[in-house]
Amino acid sequence: MGAEKQEASHTLRSIRGSNNLSENEFSKNTIDRLDLESDFLNLTEKNENQFPFDIFPKVLQEIIFEASNKYQFSIDYLGAGILSASSAAIGISHKVKVKEGWNVKSNLFTVIVGRPGDSKSHALNFCFKPIHIRESELFYRYEQEVLNYEDSLESGQKKLKKPFLEKFLISDYTLEALILSHFYNKRGLYIYVDELHGWIKNFNRYNNSGEAEIYLSLWSGTTISTDRASGKNLRIEDPFVGVIGSTQIAVLKEFAKEGRSANGFMDRLLFAYPENQKTIKWNIDKVDENILQNYFTIISNLIDLKNNENGQANIIPIEESAEKHLFNWQNNRPDEYLFDYERSIEVKLQEYVIRFALILQLIHYASDKKTKNEVQLFAVKGAIRLFEYFYHNAIKVRSEITKKNYLESLTELQKIILAELPKNFTTQAGLKIACKKVDGKPRISERQFKTYLNDRKLFKRVSHGNYEKIL
Template sequence: MATTNNGAPNTLGSIRGSNISFKNKDTENNSKIDLSDLEKDFSVLTEKNENPFPTEVFPKDLQAIIYHAHNNYQFSIDYLGAGCLSAMSAAIGISYKVEVLQGWLEKCNLFMVIVGRTGDAKSHALNFCFKPIQKREKALFQKYEQEMRDYERSLGGDQEKVEKPFLERLLINDSTPEALIQAHSNNKRSLCIYMDELHGWIKNFNRYNSSGEEQTYLTLWSGGVITVDRVSSKSIRLDDPFIGVIGGTQISVLKEFAKGGRSANGFLDRMLFVFPEVQKNIKWSDNKQDEIIMQNYFAIITDLIDLKLNPNNESNIICFEAEAKKFLFDWQNARPENYLFEYERSIEVKLQQYVIRFALILQLVFNICEDKTDKEIQLFAVKGGIKLFEYFYFNAIKVRDETIKKNYNESLSELQRTILDDLPSNSSFSTADAIKIACIIVNGKPRISERQVKTYLKDRKLFKKVSHGFYQKIQ
């Protein structure tokens, strides 16, 4: 935390005292112009972005930080929004879990991949978002160095032997399973794999046939128990692992993420891809950083890191309030049951689980920013989680388009053939016509969703675009 002139520690509230007060427009209605809303409206009007990152799900203080970094450094809002989300996840760790149903506890770890071209400032944007955690890591390393000096002095003396210290940390960039699990056994609250380029992480998977590295990460994503036996050292058991992943990759490397069966075993669908629709070349500038806004961000992440476990040294359990839980369950129950492509089903299922994780993060960060102590996840957090679901679903489909090479020697699915047969064969048809035909009601529900129809129409092996919004089947 920052300190005041008299040396007293600042709380998040006291730091904000000299700053513009960014209140949640859902909780306060006044005539003041909100700068974050103006920034959002401006980007919508000036950029043809079909899938903008939903910054509105964050508290106003956090939105101000994102737009400040975007305006000052021209970092992509997508990179900043997703980077902040990942940093908050890493800061929270296992301090809180959400109880969805009796016996179903969900953590908030995220596997995030930042996609872009060379020179899109992916690493710089992530460095900005993780700077408060890097500052904490520096302090922890200094503490470790002092403890090691004390330990080494104790080895040659007569005093009682001091236990060898270990390095406390929140981030790790050595992604070998051995290094990861050893580090996590010493840092049980959380650990996040943080790498500039995730290509190396993926490339090393299963470099030894018996390593089972990919399966280990599938288990870590789910938060399941991990036991590692080594001949040369003691066995390690992680009963409650919390591993996050964050890093960048280039568009041309995306196919590596789908190799080795990762597109079929659910691994690819556990990744949250950040793939901006709009990406501009970075222009250098000497704009000055707003220190108050940066202090606010450091305070938010620091407060999340400092969230305590319960008196039994276990995770605090938070539940959904009744209205939020009903909304979430109604939304999930109304999701489509039939899919044109099997990968859509797998993406859908994993991202539904992410909605719960997003809601937990959003609730905790709102509690900190607005000085609340809500003991339940509220409706706004669920709705924010669903907005993030929509954003990441769009990107997941976009990544599949990049990575999947469709094999048209194989038969289409029965549903694909049926819809293809139902569409006009001798004339062009509009997107609206296709939606009307494809989305007929079957057993009380649309046969497929409107979004699925639009995805289907992009298949240039089946349809050609004759004009804006009009298509024709390729005979």
Template structure:
């Protein structure tokens, strides 16, 4: 048989992707290399974990494994790290935690090795302190290496960052509990600390009783869970106005399904492959964690990205839409960096100096996915006295639409071009039509205003 002759064989992964796309706003699994896609679908089929949770969890695990070792140089002097702040939304019993545990398990294994080595060094150190013949001035107390942090104080986080130059990833089952815990120790507010970590700005801590610490290039990532019922807690304080919420990447599946128990078992090869992939990413960095590999964006990929960004904006339909869009545009760089390093490492090729077009396109798909979810969360946090809080553009579009209209008519009216650009995007219109405080869907593709003219 001619090996170059095309066959009619159907790719199982392609079928899984096609099925996944039947959901509304599915996690774009196709952005990953086939090796990762295969793992996601296999684990989902066996354990019945939500694909959104697995996709986002693996994205977070890869980000944490890379750390600050590889950064994207957008322009001279403008470096971007791949740290992500991911919030997984679900109900009790939706297996958020088990899905996340699977994703970060290879990193936990590495942290276990670090801890074993630390204990050995501590035993030697303590033995040296007890040895009367030992020159105690020459003894150096060992420091614990680690990548993941769960329960900590702000001071402990700073100390850990000081000892782990490649950075850390905060993991928490309950995001609201994490914020409350941080606020116990930080009078300036939990959001301000996390905003600093998100931006990667220099952290400087000065205390009269201890030595000062200065971390010039910190890497702090975050992945945490939150229950649907407490989402409104995110609207309290300054979180809605200081840009804090808009920096969070919400994983909010279209529908929640009860986990069905079964006797299925997973092929060990998938677990081995995933563990090897994450281990290889961790091992990309040098032992001293000091050097950083700088990647540039390939010319054609950069041109594609610029065209997308320049055409990405229409007039804002919601007060918070612009802030969400701007923060997520910044995230596209981070997504693309992560995807490029992941793909290069799995394929074991030499292209680890440039971010190429497939990674950029994957980053844009993630932008679309997380934008939809951010708008979904923001809609739930919106004031209930709704009509008085509409933006001017939203009021105009609401007035322009007839009392009864079809989806096609709404596109023609709301998305009409002004100065060569649509008044709003179809995506924004889709979100608007789902607002049950303004519209009722009377049948497929047919709508009616709640408050009629």
């Protein structure tokens, strides 16, 4: 690939569109190294549902490995984050034509799931950094336009048109503010929330306003409008709204409350939920600037995709062999399911396959110059692999939120320690069992075990220093 060296990747100027990636071009040695990284990961990580990172171009695989190795971010978080950042950058600029009257856009509702301290927010910030920087540039321009506008009012000159803030992401907002912001940003918006639990809790803050139902419409891309008591009414014919954020495993049940597990809302969420998360260890390693620059350039190229000459989305078809592969796959999916939620998840994720294929096609266009005029077979195959990844996680989340037995809610280590403890034991005997060393380190600390003993659903205090297991 050609090389055009730019300034450091954290500057505003560095993410302006460019058709060239940085000087760290992909030689055969670089590709071989990526293949070795992939092989090593597959051999050493016992993960039955690894994010399929190899659906991305090699240049993005390199940034995933680099950030995972240097910052210890989960591969799943990086893969889902890059997919969502790419979707946010594309916006309404392109749609896929599945058949006459059926066009699909690329917005995603993504949730990354993990324990406290798993660097969920840091991983997302890393993936969305190019968009944050572009937004900083847009805000600076907006400030200058506001100053010019206010000066024109004071001087009595011909009034300038009141400026509006162009943006890609929105975080702290009311539903009306979201629609107003989208009205001025026709390309689309992504709801970017650090903790999605708070977003969910706010759904019915205004007298059961039915906010969840509005988000169902936004996911589908159907026309939305607001009737305002003061000010003009708003109508968006072709909305594009995505969602990205994180949540902790312990609060997944909140997502299913107030009918959200039955009305299809839960089934529209894409969960990135790593099988085996390692504890983050601090280090001083930094991501290679050239590799980071390549990522910034790809996202910038996606941001700079234009609508057609009429200002509408570019409608691109599915190439014939890709369409045949997609339809054959869909027609051979199961017809019967043990649980109704499996059917609902299946249907929503089938729709996502088309969205994934569009994103993958345009990512490859932005990085290695594949066409952006049709969706090809490689993109459909990659999209189906994403379907399998997110389907597995959706079933996993459903299992989490439908647990009825308290024992099932315990962590694996809690279950192991509980099983090893005898029916009756003293504090000292329990400490010896619970805090035994594994690989030279105690499994848990003395303080952690004593906190565990305070769980009255599991243990009964018989007398001072003596306990009985209840379950």
